[in-house]
Amino acid sequence: MLNNIELRNFGPIHQLECNNLGQINLIIGRNGTGKTILLKSLYSAMRTVEAYQRGHEPRTAAEILADKLYWTFEAEKIGDLVSKGADLPLRFKFCLDDCLFFYEFGKDTTRNISKLENHIPSRNSNSIYLPTKEVLSLHQNILQSRDIYKTFGFDDTYLDLARALQQPRMRGKNYQEFAHSRAQLKDMLDGRVEYDQKSGRWQFKKGNQKFAIGVTAEGIKKIAILDTLLGNRYLDPQSIVFIDEPESALHPIAISQFLDIIVMLAEVGIQFFLASHSYFVIKKLYLAAQQRQNLSIVILSADESSSGEQWDIANLREGLPTNPIIDESIRLYREEVKLVLE
Template identity: 30%
Template sequence: MNIKRVNIKNFTVFDDFELNLSSGINIIIGKNGTGKTHLLKGLYTVCDSINNETKYTSTYQNLISQLYFKVNPFDLVRDKSKKDKIISSVSITYSEKSYSRYLIIKVGENQLAEDGSMHKEVDFHINNIFIPATEILSHSKGFLALNNKYDMPFDKTYVDIITNAELPESKNISEIDKKILNIISKVINGEVVYENDNFYIVKKDGSKIDFSIEAEGIRKFALLWKLIRNGLIDNETILFWDEPEANINPELMPILVDILIELQRCNVQVFLATHSYNFAKYFEVKRNSNDKVLFHSLYKVEQGIKCQSEENFGDLKNNSIIEADTKLLDEVIEGNFEE
């Protein structure tokens, strides 16, 4: 089930925000502080709450704000000026009749009435994956045990990605998955195994490399390999990935783009937040006429955050990435003239 639209009200940097989404690839850009990560995490929170039936309880650790954001729920409220009733929400529309919503409701002075989710006409589960910007598998040894015992400073996205990576491999692999796994195996020069509470890349020469000493860019490809091999990224999966290009060698970016476009062709809905011109532009260059790719540029206004969406990266008027590249080019040209 794809996400068709999101509406966010009075939540972090968002005042009254609505965005129509592609059923294929959604590339989200914007300056720091425009809510790219909050948008991805909000979408994941609502989708994940469907599967986990996360409801408000009196236990602080079980509040959605604590599980997914590790903050007091009132810290997520944008406008706290009202003294009577304050509502913050992230709403997702799947069809005309089907939606789900994450709500924070404050009544009275610092009194929480709701920090949970609600659904309407939702009779399905959602296979969703969130890959955080910070690579975590290299620190996974004993992580889940410690997290279950202590109040660790990591939100549920980190717990979930380790849990998903540690799952056993799927017995059945589709032909398209085999193709993608082979592409990734060439990049990482091997395959990923999980043994003795630790992740390794078994290289083609038989050597076993601990995740912690492998290059981070390679670890990102390796994580993707493991998620696909575990059967977690497949038909109708929703994949959220925060800054996938970070620490990846520029020559590997087009390979990653090819993989993500191929996943989109397998009915995987993809949400990516990026600061990279090359990474974003490759989607425009490499897609074909049947591929569904939409670029979303978040920008600040007095009322909060607005968004412009275009099928072509260069058509975005509020394009902070191109603005930064243009500024650099101007400085290079100016410096050459001074010489």
């Protein structure tokens, strides 16, 4: 799994370093602190490593990365990703199973990354990014806008996911490690989402009834996406999954169940990176960390202080860290208690 990360001058992230990533990593903070940018930067690098090391690519790792950054961040030139006003170049580094991947470039860079090191060996497992919006009802629009028209609108996180969902379900038994989590997903769905080859559209099947995906609940579609990626074996126990706002479109009970499944999958090997605004998500993962002392759940907390942007790193096994999201939830609770006592 990813062991450590370092970003400097990457958009709003001026400096972030974490040397002890966990099986689950939760990124929290105010709007504009760079949560989604952090997820996308990690995802772009992982997809570059996976594409390059499989040996099917005529392009260099630097060319693959430049293309990935261009289409993931939809920037006119990738130099636009360098922090505004920064004198030093953008710098990105991570270690996957203690093997280094590193690059840097300046603000005038268009599509040519001249400084890149890649010491990560060939990797068969896939990374995937689950964006805030579901993609099942937008599936054909995503593929057409990118494969045919090649225009901005749906970035590479949407395109990669749309393509991954198209993979047919494989015959035979799935990974034994996923059996329990997939059973839980099936209970949550109370049906099955299928791709109809004739119409080229997804539909929700419940018993003998079929429903157009457009009239299916957003929460069902979100859960079905994860189940589909497990069912067609796009994901395996060494995959890395990035999820932006896992709480979106789900009611509290479904959020709790969804996070239970994430914890189960993390325990059998998948590494997760989640970005969230929700105190409910923080609290649920805190309880999971307390209940499972062998599971490392790291929280990367972004905040703006008088001295500028700061990132605090903590392990939820050791308690809840200080953060505006947590502080505001505690403040509201105390206000409620005060009203009751009065």
